[in-house]
Amino acid sequence: MTMEAIPAAPARSHHKRRPWRPDPLTALSAVIVCAVLALTVWGSALAPQPPMRQDLFGAALPPGGEHLLGTDQLGRDILSRTLAGARTAVLGPLIIALVTAVFSTCLGLLAGYIGGITDSVVSRLADVVYSVPPLLVAIVAVGVLGGGYTLGIVVLSILNIPAGLRSIRAAVLEQKALPYIESAWVIGKSGTHIMWVHILPNIRPIALTTFFLAFTYAFVDLSTLSFLGLGVAPGTSDWGRMVAESRVLVFQNPWAALAPLLLIVVTAVCANLLGESLEGAAAEKGKAR
Amino acid sequence: MAIYLLKRILASLLVVLVVSFLIFLCLYFTPGSPEQAILGPTAATPQTLAAVRKTYGLDDPLLVQYWNFLRGIPTLNLGRSYQSGQSVLEGIGSGAAVTLPLAVGGFFVATTLGICGGVAAAKRRGHLSDRLMGAAAIVAASTPAYATGVLLLVVFGVDLRWFPVSGNGSDVPSRISHLVLPVITLGLVGAATVMRRTRITVAAALERDDVAFARARGLPRREVLFRYVLRHAAVLILTSAGVVLIYMVAATAVVESVFGLSGTGTYLVSAINSKDIPAVQGVAVVITFLVVAINLVTDILYALIDPRIQRGASAR
Numbered sequence: 180m181t182m183e184a185i186p187a188a189p190a191r192s193h194h195k196r197r198p199w200r201p202d203p204l205t206a207l208s209a210v211i212v213c214a215v216l217a218l219t220v221w222g223s224a225l226a227p228q229p230p231m232r233q234d235l236f237g238a239a240l241p242p243g244g245e246h247l248l249g250t251d252q253l254g255r256d257i258l259s260r261t262l263a264g265a266r267t268a269v270l271g272p273l274i275i276a277l278v279t280a281v282f283s284t285c286l287g288l289l290a291g292y293i294g295g296i297t298d299s300v301v302s303r304l305a306d307v308v309y310s311v312p313p314l315l316v317a318i319v320a321v322g323v324l325g326g327g328y329t330l331g332i333v334v335l336s337i338l339n340i341p342a343g344l345r346s347i348r349a350a351v352l353e354q355k356a357l358p359y360i361e362s363a364w365v366i367g368k369s370g371t372h373i374m375w376v377h378i379l380p381n382i383r384p385i386a387l388t389t390f391f392l393a394f395t396y397a398f399v400d401l402s403t404l405s406f407l408g409l410g411v412a413p414g415t416s417d418w419g420r421m422v423a424e425s426r427v428l429v430f431q432n433p434w435a436a437l438a439p440l441l442l443i444v445v446t447a448v449c450a451n452l453l454g455e456s457l458e459g460a461a462a463e464k465g466k467a468r
Numbered sequence: 469m470a471i472y473l474l475k476r477i478l479a480s481l482l483v484v485l486v487v488s489f490l491i492f493l494c495l496y497f498t499p500g501s502p503e504q505a506i507l508g509p510t511a512a513t514p515q516t517l518a519a520v521r522k523t524y525g526l527d528d529p530l531l532v533q534y535w536n537f538l539r540g541i542p543t544l545n546l547g548r549s550y551q552s553g554q555s556v557l558e559g560i561g562s563g564a565a566v567t568l569p570l571a572v573g574g575f576f577v578a579t580t581l582g583i584c585g586g587v588a589a590a591k592r593r594g595h596l597s598d599r600l601m602g603a604a605a606i607v608a609a610s611t612p613a614y615a616t617g618v619l620l621l622v623v624f625g626v627d628l629r630w631f632p633v634s635g636n637g638s639d640v641p642s643r644i645s646h647l648v649l650p651v652i653t654l655g656l657v658g659a660a661t662v663m664r665r666t667r668i669t670v671a672a673a674l675e676r677d678d679v680a681f682a683r684a685r686g687l688p689r690r691e692v693l694f695r696y697v698l699r700h701a702a703v704l705i706l707t708s709a710g711v712v713l714i715y716m717v718a719a720t721a722v723v724e725s726v727f728g729l730s731g732t733g734t735y736l737v738s739a740i741n742s743k744d745i746p747a748v749q750g751v752a753v754v755i756t757f758l759v760v761a762i763n764l765v766t767d768i769l770y771a772l773i774d775p776r777i778q779r780g781a782s783a784r
Contacts, residue, residue, distance in 0.1 A: 311759065323743075323748060399610070426618060426726070429625070444610075447612065451606060452606065
């Protein structure tokens with residue numbers, strides 16, 4: 180639910196870096212996350228039947244025969260809808276994570292390195308935004324203004340920034356105190372140069388962690404919006420939306436809800452594991468020094 | 469302490485004021501006209517429209533409307549719902565009869581399960597049981613609340629038929645059985661967060677010199693745990709409890725909609741869908757108040773547990 184600041188240390192000399200060798204669980208999560216990403220691109224193409232085709236005579240069928248996972252109340256093929264539903268479920272959170280990572284890195288660098296008034300303004304603003312629950316604000320804002328999926332992405336992007344900003348800022352402050360920054364300053368490098376060329380590479384693991392954590396939260400929150408009927412438009416094949424629409428079918432064909440639901444759980448868990456293993460690797464590096 | 473308290477309370481009130489104004493502003497500029505929402509789909513003559521605008525004070529300038537809204541708050545008058553004509557406070561109150569037990573139960577499950585699990589995992593760090601609990605916590609923490617809810621519903625409601633699938637229930641025993649799955653759903657996500665934080669802080673506290681020394685002096689395990697270990701971990705455990713409580717304010721709406729409970733969260737969602745502005749506004753202000761109050765209480769508790777915090781600028 181929240182991201183925490185983690186200590187960082189400068190990367191050791193670049194040429195001595197060992198190749199990243201993940202443990203089996205992390206490797207498996209990476210493979211699954213890649214598979215889900217592939218689904219967002221080619222999911223609709225892989226679908227055995229058009230995901231929107233209705234067949235009212237074959238409604239709410241249990242798994243078997245022509246429909247591997249059965250059909251929903253409008254007779255649409257669950258397997259096809261699940262494959263096609265990856266797109267809206269994953270693309271939005273990806274955008275949110277990207278925006279969050281970029282903005283929190285830039286703002287965190289500025290606030291941490293420049294300090295003074297810039298830091299106070301940015302940090303206090305972040306504190307205010309940080310104290311509100313993103314999902315709740317998104318529910319009210321999207322519900323009232325009626326922007327649907329797009330507005331959901333905008334709102335969640337803004338609300339996820341403070342958490343990442345805080346950890347980046349903490350890491351920048353830590354770097355700033357180290358001798359190499361002073362040396363760079365002494366030989367006359369500009370502030371911009373120091374921030375982008377010297378500090379940024381050393382806080383990269385934290386920026387990456389921010390990206391993954393933001394993705395996990397955004398994935399959960401955005402699909403919850405769709406579940407509540409506030410995200411994607413009605414009828415869209417979207418995992419969250421499918422769970423909501425199939426909730427009434429739990430007695431006839433529970434797979435209509437379970438198929439998208441299990442994919443949501445697996446994706447969320449794997450993204451989380453990946454993010455955590457990166458976070459752990461960053462912390463480990465810090466300890467090794 | 470008194471000055472610290474006063475400062476925090478004033479700052480909190482200010483936040484409520486600012487946020488309530490933002491909510492008001494946001495709703496004021498909402499697309500769609502409120503008088504149409506009040507009258508419903510019936511064709512309206514200009515006269516009726518004007519009458520409605522007058523009754524609800526819709527022709528007043530923005531600030532006057534806001535002032536009228538603020539004036540009602542001390543007397544708990546949050547306005548009337550456009551949809552039902554019922555007072556918003558009554559709507560919230562009738563929903564709270566479901567939401568409050570749900571939230572209290574969920575918080576209880578989250579904290580007891582989380583703290584006990586976290587302490588147990590920290591004491592057996594690296595063992596199989598620690599890893600299994602860690603895995604369970606990751607799954608529970610990353611799964612969206614609605615997914616956990618539907619999963620529990622399919623397993624315990626549909627397959628095993630232990631608990632009802634939907635609705636509030638009529639008498640007390642059936643109300644309770646209708647709340648079991650929602651409470652567990654709400655509690656599980658929170659428990660995972662509390663557990664992971666507790667595990668980390670308790671593990672760190674176990675490595676402290678004074679804890680090792682207390683053990684070496686031969687103090688009973690229970691005393692070492694409660695007087696030394698948990699005391700060091702208390703502030704961080706408290707933070708996570710506060711975080712969980714705030715999370716629950718949002719999650720109750722989701723859980724209620726999964727289990728078809730008619731609580732405050734469902735009231736908010738249906739108000740949003742029908743553009744019932746006074747209702748949305750009322751619930752949003754109450755929620756803001758709750759979130760700010762939770763933050764305030766956790767901050768005050770910190771200051772009581774760890775007196776250094778009053779002096780230091782940043783608590784976390």
